[in-house]
Amino acid sequence: MSAAHSHDNPAADLREQYEKFISKKIFCLFAFILAIILLAGYAATRGSADIRVADVYATILARFFPGYFQTNWFSDTIVWGLRLHRILLAIVGGIGLAIAGAVMQGILKNPLASPFTLGISSAAGFGAALAIVMGAGFVGGQWLIVGNAFIFTVLASFAVYGLAKYKGITPETMILAGIAIMYLFSAMTSFLQYVGHAEQVQEVVFWMMGSLGRSSWDKVWIVTAVIVVCFPYLLLKSWDINALGAGDETAKSLGVNVERTRVVCMMLVSFITAAVICFTGTIGFIGLVSPHITRMIIGGDHRFLLPISGLAGGLLLLAADTVARTLLAPVILPVGIMTAFLGVPFFVYLFMHRKKEFW
Numbered sequence: 001m002s003a004a005h006s007h008d009n010p011a012a013d014l015r016e017q018y019e020k021f022i023s024k025k026i027f028c029l030f031a032f033i034l035a036i037i038l039l040a041g042y043a044a045t046r047g048s049a050d051i052r053v054a055d056v057y058a059t060i061l062a063r064f065f066p067g068y069f070q071t072n073w074f075s076d077t078i079v080w081g082l083r084l085h086r087i088l089l090a091i092v093g094g095i096g097l098a099i100a101g102a103v104m105q106g107i108l109k110n111p112l113a114s115p116f117t118l119g120i121s122s123a124a125g126f127g128a129a130l131a132i133v134m135g136a137g138f139v140g141g142q143w144l145i146v147g148n149a150f151i152f153t154v155l156a157s158f159a160v161y162g163l164a165k166y167k168g169i170t171p172e173t174m175i176l177a178g179i180a181i182m183y184l185f186s187a188m189t190s191f192l193q194y195v196g197h198a199e200q201v202q203e204v205v206f207w208m209m210g211s212l213g214r215s216s217w218d219k220v221w222i223v224t225a226v227i228v229v230c231f232p233y234l235l236l237k238s239w240d241i242n243a244l245g246a247g248d249e250t251a252k253s254l255g256v257n258v259e260r261t262r263v264v265c266m267m268l269v270s271f272i273t274a275a276v277i278c279f280t281g282t283i284g285f286i287g288l289v290s291p292h293i294t295r296m297i298i299g300g301d302h303r304f305l306l307p308i309s310g311l312a313g314g315l316l317l318l319a320a321d322t323v324a325r326t327l328l329a330p331v332i333l334p335v336g337i338m339t340a341f342l343g344v345p346f347f348v349y350l351f352m353h354r355k356k357e358f359w
Helices: 002-008 010-043 053-064 073-108 120-134 141-167 171-195 198-209 217-236 238-244 248-253 258-280 286-298 302-326 335-353
Strands: none
Touching: 010 053, 010 073, 010 286, 010 302, 053 073, 073 171, 073 217, 073 238, 073 258, 073 286, 073 302, 120 141, 120 171, 120 198, 120 258, 141 171, 141 258, 171 198, 198 335, 217 238, 217 258, 217 302, 238 248, 238 258, 238 302, 248 258, 286 302, 286 335, 302 335
16 A cells, blocks of 8 residues: 555655655764764763763863852862863864865865875975975964965965966866975975974974874964854855766856856865964874765765764764874873874775775
């Protein structure tokens, strides 16, 4: 009877399928948010002085609802003064890098694309190395390294755009231009390391490993502001990015301005990446792996892929940083090392178990 009924009303059948399709994605969205909240609570308990998870949540809620939740000076200092800004920088940094990776893979139709394959991280590394070894930069004082890393990242993205524009902006030209830029900046960084003193070289190497050790509330707000400004446009363009996945000709026939979509998305992604890595140093694999995890769970619709990839990236980077802080405590490992250790086996697993094509 029900089969006959479904044949009678195909529209109702399709609506039911679409509702299931959407509800699965909304469930994933909330599952990731809950996982981040739980992991953040646990991460805040770990360190030289341990406090209980309940105290962590009470201390955070007491700041917003002082009449309802009780806290004490010790918990307040540990959570708000020492740990929470690092945890939040891990979350927003992971969100930014993962969104950047998802957009790059979408606009370039390449499963290996990430902000790092386009030479952006190499440019940031060179900017930081220039500040550390030569003391030269575009801004002075405490923002010297950060400012250099940010500006060279933006310059690299313009260089990639310029080279690609010369040959016609296609995924292939952008990737090849990115690889050329990556090798150029890597070579210049190596040269600076060669001429620098031992302490300077050590600092450059440490910066390029990626670390959340220099986090502060200012940095959290800056990264968050950049993501909040850039993300709505990328989400607005998610249908266009979906269309690009079907090929440039198909996208054009659907009314998508292919070249402009690629260029604007790439610039916004570079801006987000620059905002994150100028504070954290080079953190690889988050932008590469998070979109793949999300694509395996919910499929390739960028309307959902972008926000859920972001949450997956925030969760991954927070998990990596928590392990980096606790594995060899009191020694804190650079989080870039940990993301690679966690990322490589996962990536091999993905590669071995992938049943179908990436697109």
